[in-house]
Amino acid sequence: xxxxxxxxxxxxxxxxxxxxxxxxxxxxxxxxxxxxxxxxxxxxxxxxxxxxxxxxxxxxxxxxxxxxxxxxxxxxxxxxxxxxxxxxxxxxxxxxxxxxxxxxxxxxxxxxxxxxxxxxxxxxxxxxxxxxxxxxxxxxxxxxxxxxxxxxxxxxxxxxxxxxxxxxxxxxxxxxxxxxxxxxxxxxxxxxxxxxxxxxxxxxxxxxxxxxxxxxxxxxxxxxxxxxxxxxxxxxxxxxxxxxxxxxxxxxxxxxxxxxxxxxxxxxxxxxxxxxxxxxxxxxxxxxxxxxxxxxxxxxxxxxxxxxxxxxxxxxxxxxxxxxxxxxxxxxxxxxxxxxxxxxxxxxxxxxxxxxxxxxxxxxxxxxxxxxxxxxxxxxxxxxxxxxxxxxxxxxxxxxxxxxxxxxxxxxxx
Numbered sequence: 001x002x003x004x005x006x007x008x009x010x011x012x013x014x015x016x017x018x019x020x021x022x023x024x025x026x027x028x029x030x031x032x033x034x035x036x037x038x039x040x041x042x043x044x045x046x047x048x049x050x051x052x053x054x055x056x057x058x059x060x061x062x063x064x065x066x067x068x069x070x071x072x073x074x075x076x077x078x079x080x081x082x083x084x085x086x087x088x089x090x091x092x093x094x095x096x097x098x099x100x101x102x103x104x105x106x107x108x109x110x111x112x113x114x115x116x117x118x119x120x121x122x123x124x125x126x127x128x129x130x131x132x133x134x135x136x137x138x139x140x141x142x143x144x145x146x147x148x149x150x151x152x153x154x155x156x157x158x159x160x161x162x163x164x165x166x167x168x169x170x171x172x173x174x175x176x177x178x179x180x181x182x183x184x185x186x187x188x189x190x191x192x193x194x195x196x197x198x199x200x201x202x203x204x205x206x207x208x209x210x211x212x213x214x215x216x217x218x219x220x221x222x223x224x225x226x227x228x229x230x231x232x233x234x235x236x237x238x239x240x241x242x243x244x245x246x247x248x249x250x251x252x253x254x255x256x257x258x259x260x261x262x263x264x265x266x267x268x269x270x271x272x273x274x275x276x277x278x279x280x281x282x283x284x285x286x287x288x289x290x291x292x293x294x295x296x297x298x299x300x301x302x303x304x305x306x307x308x309x310x311x312x313x314x315x316x317x318x319x320x321x322x323x324x325x326x327x328x329x330x331x332x333x334x335x336x337x338x339x340x341x342x343x344x345x346x347x348x349x350x351x352x353x354x355x356x357x358x359x360x361x362x363x364x365x366x367x368x369x370x371x372x373x374x375x376x377x378x379x380x381x382x383x384x385x386x387x388x389x390x391x392x393x394x395x396x397x398x399x400x401x402x403x404x405x406x407x408x409x410x411x412x413x414x
Contacts, residue, residue, distance in 0.1 A: 033246075034113050034254045039218045040241040040266070041115060045314045049273060050109065052317050055118025057279075058272040060105050061152030062265075063143040063159065066093030066127035067102045068250040073113035074099070074123070077106040081125040082146060084139045090125030093250055094133035098125060100247030100257065101158050104265040105272070107248065114248050117269025117313065121276070124152055128159070135159055140204050141171035144182060148175050153275050155180060156268035158261035160187040160202035172207040179283045181290075183268040185260035186212045186237070187227040201230040201237075208234025211271075211290070213263045214305060215242025220297065222305040226260050229307045236287060237307020238294055240266040270313040277317050285321075293319050 041047075059079070069078035069091045081090030093099055102123050107116035126143040130136055140159060147155050155175060175182050184205035187198055205212035212235050215223035222239070229237035240263035247262060249255050267290070274281070274289050281289065293316045294309030302308055 035115060035246075037244070037246040037256065038115060039244065043220070044117075044241075044266075044312075046115065046117070049117075049313050049317065050119070052314075053120075053273050053276045054109070055106075055121030055269070055272040055276045058118065058121045058153045058275045059151050060118070060121055060123045060268055060272050061126060061143075061147030061150075061155040062098055062101055062105070062123050063126045063128055063140055063147070063155065063157045064098030064101055065095050065129045065133070066090050066098050067123065067125040068093050068099045068248075069125075071099055071103070071248050071250070071252055073103045073107040073248045074116075075108075077108070077119075077122055078102060079122050079124040081127070081150070083127040084142055084146075085128065085130040085136070088127065090127045092127070094127070094129040096247075096249035096255070097158065097261065098127070099250055100255075101156060101261060101265045103248035104245070104262055105156065105269045113254060114246055117266055118272040118276070121269070121272045124150065137161060137163075138165050141165055141168040144168075144171040144175055144204070148178050148180050152180060154268050154271045155182045156265050157182065157184040157204055158259075158264050159204075160185065160198075161204070162198070162202055164203050164207070168204055169207050172204065172209045176209045176283050179281075179286070181211060181268075181271050181283065181286055182207070182209065183211045183213060183264055183271060185264040186214045186229065188225050188259055188261075189227055190225065198227050200227055201233075201235070202227070206230050206233050206235055210235045211267060211287070212237050212307065213260055213267045214239045214307060215258075215260045215263045216240065216297075216306075216310055217243045220310065222298065223258070225258055226263075226305075228304040231302065231304065236291060237302065238267055238291060238309065238311055239263070239297070239306040240311045267311050270311050270316055273313055274316055289316050289321050292321050 061081075066083070066088075067074070067078050067090065069075065078091065082088075083090055083092070102125070103114040103116060105116050106119055106121050106123050107114035109115055109119045124147065126146060128135060128139040128143055140157060140161065144155055144157075172182050182204065186205045187202040189198055190196065191198060200206075201212045204210055212229060214229060214237065215226035216239050217223050218241070223242045226242060231237070242260050242263040243258050245257055245259075245262040246254055247257050271286065271290060274286055278285075278289065290311070291308040293312050294307075295312050296306075296309045298306045
């Protein structure tokens with residue numbers, strides 16, 4: 001991971017790619033090797049997922065280095081966006097990174113190249129690199145707001161800043177208030193300079209309300225190049241494939257790369273599928289469907305490596321989840337999913353949420369208190385866990401940890 005000094009003393013960096021364009025251990029790959037090299041397609045049961053939905057009608061915002069919209073893997077799937085350090089439309093990339101992220105999101109299923117998680121969705125590109133191809137501090141929040149205001153349903157960010165930017169948390173709150181989920185890579189351990197080592201989740205993944213994505217290996221283990229999760233910041237952790245990832249690069253080629261840069265679009269693509277199948281879910285319910293269906297790897301319950309577990313797109317689309325209310329899905333073979341919570345009784349959900357901040361506070365309570373989930377890989381399926389509105393956090397809380405306020409009414413539909 002290349003680390004770029006920010007003017008005023010922080011850093012923001014591509015999680016697996018510097019402005020020089022050098023991927024971690026890149027290797028060239030022919031078209032037929034690319035699809036074969038997407039090792040995660042079978043474990044994630046992508047063929048079954050795409051029989052249900054491919055993300056039709058959903059727009060995914062990318063905050064990155066720009067996207068090559070002419071690449072065959074993604075041609076026709078990229079909408080013009082904006083360049084926050086210039087006058088462009090986000091489609092003149094400064095390096096390969098944003099194009100690689102886009103290919104994991106919406107790579108065409110009729111191509112020999114990268115098959116995306118949500119190949120029928122569209123992406124809209126916000127470039128946050130300057131004229132030198134670097135990532136100055138201070139534009140991610142602006143990019144989030146721009147995407148929310150310009151039709152994004154999900155936002156994927158594969159950049160890591162070591163410190164919050166002014167207005168960054170408010171931008172995530174704004175996205176939450178509009179039912180737009182912000183997914184971001186947690187970050188990689190190694191920086192560009194010798195001895196430059198990172199530990200916990202960076203920003204924007206660490207903002208309250210964002211989904212922070214750590215990395216896994218082809219064997220389903222925690223990838224040792226990934227930082228670990230920061231709990232008790234109000235964000236939500238999950239893990240996804242990050243090692244030996246086939247990605248598109250500018251000009252029509254492909255490379256293999258590592259990084260939570262590429263785990264983030266796996267999760268953002270999954271969220272696009274959820275949005276396509278369950279278009280009436282609010283932000284809180286979207287997070288429930290993503291987190292409560294994850295495969296519980298590592299320590300039981302929420303942990304520092306996998307967060308809530310490894311993303312399971314098929315389960316997120318098909319399993320019954322305890323919502324305050326659960327609207328019917330759309331797409332192939334759709335059947336209404338009955339709400340399993342009546343809205344009464346001491347263990348029931350309190351109806352949802354007055355503002356972005358309060359909404360996230362309520363979901364934070366839920367995430368912190370649910371301790372036991374099934375381990376799908378090692379045990380038979382168990383019923384969906386019941387939510388509680390109060391209880392202890394999942395691990396010892398820091399001295400400054402405070403229970404968030406109770407939720408209020410839901411925000412208006414976007």
